[in-house]
Amino acid sequence: MAIAAAPRKPRAEALQLELQNSDIGTLDFLALTGCELQITIGKRNSSLGKLAPPSQRLLLDLEFLRHAPACIAHLESKADQQELVSLLEQSQILKQQQLARQIHNATLAGPEWHQFWKPQKIPVGYPSDTTSDQVLQALDAITAMADNWLRGDYVADSQMFETHLNTLRSGDGGVILSATQTGHEFFSRWNTTLGEYTQQHACSPESRRTILETVIAKYFAGSVQQWLAPIMSRAENIQQASNQLENLLSQASSAEYNRWREQRDDYIQAMKSLTVAHVKTLKRVINPC
Structure with a gap:
């Protein structure tokens, strides 16, 4: 598949x-x-x-x-x-x-934002050992600046604005996309495999169900879920902060950008749906009768 x-x-x-x-x-x-x-x-x-x-x-x-x-x-x-x-x-x-379009060019269409969302290798220990609140703070600060400018307050701290953009350059939006893709690959394959298993084993004996429960507890609940849960929490925080800026500039953004944004958010949201589907499939495997 x-x-x-x-x-x-x-x-x-x-x-x-x-x-x-x-x-x-x-x-x-x-x-x-x-x-x-x-x-x-x-x-x-x-x-x-x-x-x-x-x-x-x-x-x-x-x-x-x-x-x-x-x-x-x-x-x-x-x-x-x-x-x-x-x-x-x-x-x-x-x-x-043209100010909203100029802000769009400097932020959502800028090189820093592109690097921020560029898929990249997942660091060891991600997200707890490698993330920082500075990225979220930078996103919130840029949004607040943009909001003030659009309201007619044109005061700008140039150095601070550039500092916040550079913080985004090293942010983990792209890591979230890579981790989400890994999750998609895992759950899509395993949901298919487990679905085929339940069809071939209509009713499993008690001994087999016990083994399955042990495997699920060890490898899914004790490993996959522990790795994925903080990633999805981080993804939600990054999404919310990004969406605030994107919503502010949505009328100025190009159709191409808005299309990618929708695809990105749907892709991350689909990860949550795959997780729920996987849990339901596991329940059917344990109690197929």
Whole structure:
């Protein structure tokens, strides 16, 4: 029987949403003397700014939104700068409209999130010996930041934001997918095998049932369940924290991302269903009559 592999997340680059450019030209840039916004636009138009990763582009847009009102107010008093004022107001509105998509690009479509959910080898002792609350704290912190930004509070701790993203890079979302796939393979095969066994042995003698109960207690309850239970608990915590950010940005996310997210969550949920089915099958094996 073919076992469905864990759903692979699309490449981060493929999930980047296209944004409309609203950069100020060179001549307009020079007219911004006296505005803090001039420094922000200078950074965005520099060689490094044009090659900036999604997280830095987001931070520069937030910086623009913080400084734009004061600059607009400063220029409104100058009769010869009304065209520039209009341009800045248009840029401000555009960046506000695109902010959710920009946050999506920096987080859910960023390289850190991709690494976070990339299936990888299950470490020895996972999850108790290798997990940290820092991943969940980083997820909650990024969600809180994004929520504030979308509410119009454009203050951003750049260093802290990048630190939280880097924490996600070494997180265990991908380990959870690998562990879930291992569980899928185990339960799918054994549920089929045990189903065939119950058909071939309609009523087992008492001695055989006793042996089966001992094997189940030792290898399933005492081994498989003890390994799987904390993994599924960790998966639930990671899912809940991830879903909070994903729900916040769901309207801005691409159909491709939302499709992968649904497949990912369904795959993990199916693991729970397979576990329940396995317990029912074991009961039928022990008491087939």
